[in-house]
Amino acid sequence: MSKGREFAPDDPPAMRITFLNQKGGVGKSTASILLGGVLSTAGYAVAFDDRDEQGSLTWWAREIGRLPIVGDHVMSDVIICDTPGRLDLSSATNRQFLQPIVAASDRVVIVSEKSAFSLHATKPAIAFARAHIKPGAKILLLFNKVRANTKVGRQNVRDLPEFDGVAVLDSFLALAAPYENVQTEGMSAVTGHYREQVLKLALEILK
Template sequence: MIVAFLNQKGGVGKTTLALHLAGQWARQGRPVTLIDADPQGSALDWSQQRAREGLPRLFGVVGLARDTLHREAPELARDADHIVIDGPPRVASLMRSALLAADLVLIPVQPSPFDGWASAEMLSLLQEARIYRPQLAARFVLNRCGARTVIARETAETLADHDPPVLAARIGQRVAFADTAQSGRLVFEIDEDSPATREIAAIGAEVGRLAS
């Protein structure tokens, strides 16, 4: 299965979620490869920091920020149960290639007025990809949700009947995720019983059900 985290808007948490989903599957013993399709290379930087810290490798990270991604990703998928793509912001050609490569597109968004983050361009690219990939599945993922905030509840309600719909599992506003970006670790390696670890496990389980 190839899962791509995509959003035209930067700073919504694509890299953090991509790394943690890959890590969640890897800790379950599944072979996983993460493709860093963002020219900024944040996932590659995380992987290099992990190596500098002497931490064991959980999954492979491959830099592939080019518009031939849809032709190259299936080759990588032969050696892994799952491929996770950390997608690029605002690069339409790379975005199209990632969409054509994916079996499931996850669109991270933060609680905010609907028109602020569900860009017409992103949804237009998704519909365009479905001309060639009619079975392409997609879901919004609510990220950085403040606990019990009105705006988080209203955002979830707005997306309840939307196409694409929103995952039931969501990610809270957690300092732990910022810490992992600097340390080359993942939240379950810092605290196996933390809310952040449980939230990532819930995302992994729900995405896994979509794949079955």
């Protein structure tokens, strides 16, 4: 395992960043890995908190990224939390599961593709985050899998009342092979321009 410090009594609490969207396949796990991976290479002590029973993040942290997960008894600056997709938010059980996760987060990053359909399907996640976010924490919208010439603009999102209180991140993730390859190759798949974009995104989320 490459990173993580021993516990120190005076350490400030870790910043907890949660990736959320009940819509499946938008890139929550990929964004979790990229953010944790890049912050780790930039010198932050990162731990992953995998709250999705699919276990993608835990598998990646153990087998590919060689990074700690919560429970490994390391002190971290940043905790990256991944959540399940395909979760019906009209179910009380699902809401009870997600509520403490959102309430404990300093940043809730809603991941969406930049399409009208994806944004529409993201509205319940936004409403849920807004209802349960703690004071001082932020809800951020991250566009993932963005193709050149994608039409839905930042202004379109700002004009949607359902997105009130949500800050659209200036940084986004392009649809790109290095971001897909990170699953099997780890952060060595993400170099040059692609790494710079992820680092920029990570710093914007921490800000």
